[in-house]
Amino acid sequence: MSDIIPLAYWQALIAVVDHNGYAQAAEALGKSQSAVSYAIQRLEDQLGLRLFRLQxxxxxxxxxxxxxxxxxxxxxxxxxxxxxxxxxxxAGREPLLRVAIDAICPDWLLLAALVQFSKDCQATRVEIQETVLSGTDEALLRREADLVITSRIPQGFSGEPMMQVRFVAVAAPDHPLHALGRPLQWADLRQHRQLVVRDSGTRRESSGWLDAEQRWTFSEPITSIRAACAGLGFAWYAEQRIRDELKDGRLRVLPLQEGRHRYAMLYRVFAQPDFIGPACQELANALDEQIRAAGLGPSSP
Known part of the structure; x- marks a missing residue:
């Protein structure tokens, strides 16, 4: 059986190529030039190949x-x-972190926190479960998540307020509701199709204004948002969840005469608050930092 080639030889190979020479590679690796030359020579000898030619x-x-x-x-x-x-x-970080996060939480905020988290917790596998209404409760009650971001706290658990979420009624710019050109009454909404997202739990609860004569129900929030952008109906969405669609004009806020805003609070809940793993705490901290950086704390307007 042939000898296993030391990792340092392969590192020398990479360094010589990336730094355009033996002297530069030696400086980058913090070694002498003779050590780098020896590593390449031994690598060639063991492989029986020429790896470099002079140009x-x-x-x-x-x-x-x-x-x-x-x-x-x-x-x-x-x-x-x-x-x-x-x-x-x-260092004691857990190998697997399970997170259940309410779909009203802005996805860009979660991704920013995960980028920050991944810098120090690369060995921790993360499972993200996006939940709606009772699905979030069930993730806690069934012990399917270590960290939960939810708009309500199930009995027997405690949570910390993270951010206030504002909901707005929106539709595509060419939707008939915008064409009315006046403040809208609830009776106006009843005549048009409402887009809603199905409860991901087994209880199949409903939330928000659901008095439209027609409703289309989606299992994924992103599909519902795309349907609204396509002009297939109006919907209530967390404002920060659709910030890009509002910014580029794919969706516009409906001019309701009253009740144009609804609010909810997102809470952070640890499934086992007495035994919070380091990775679990670090992701929670990353979420807190991203929320503060975006000016979306619990008391923000």
């Missing part, structure tokens, strides 16, 4: 060198990830 004063990878370079990058990246995972597990 002027530059060391240019051969065809074989180019092929192995790509594999070397993957190998070194995986090794670095393994090292990071080991360090994180040694």
């Amino acid at each position: 002027g004063r530059r060391a240019v990878p051969t065809h074989s060198g180019q092929i192995l370079l790509q594999r070397a990058r993957v190998l070194v990246e995986h090794a670095q990830g393994l090292d990071s995972a080991g360090r994180q597990l040694a």
Whole structure:
């Protein structure tokens, strides 16, 4: 059985290519030039291949060198990830974090928090469950989530207010409701199709104004939003959830004469508040930081 090639040899190969020479690679790796040259020589000897050829004063990878370079990058990246995972597990971070988040929470806010979280918790697998109404409650009651972002707190749990959510009634710019050109009454809405999102739980609860003669129900919030942009009906959405659609004009707020805004509070709930894992706490902190940065705290307008 042939000897396993040390990872340092592959790192030397990558460094010589990326830094255009042995001297530059040695500086980047914090090693002597002779050490880098020795690593490349040993690598070539063990493989029985020429990995570099001279082009002027530059060391240019051969065809074989180019092929192995790509594999070397993957190998070194995986090794670095393994090292990071080991360090994180040694630090006590949990290997799996399950999150249930109410669909009214802005998806861009969640993604920004996950970007921040991923920088320090690369070894933690994250499962995101987007829930609606009683589906969020059930994720807690069935112990299917470690961290829950919800608009209501089930009995037996405690939660911390995170942000206030404002709902607005909207429709596409060319929807007939906008063509009326006046403040709208509730009777005006009743004559048009309302788009709603189905409760993801087993109780199939309803929420909000549901007095329209026609309703189309969707299981995914994003599909409902796209349907509204296509002019298929009006809907109530969390304002921050559709900020891009409002900004670029795909949706417009309906000019209701009264009751044009509804509000809800989003709470952070830990399934086991006495045993909060480090990764769970770090994601919760990342969400808090992103909410503050966006000016969307509990008392924000």
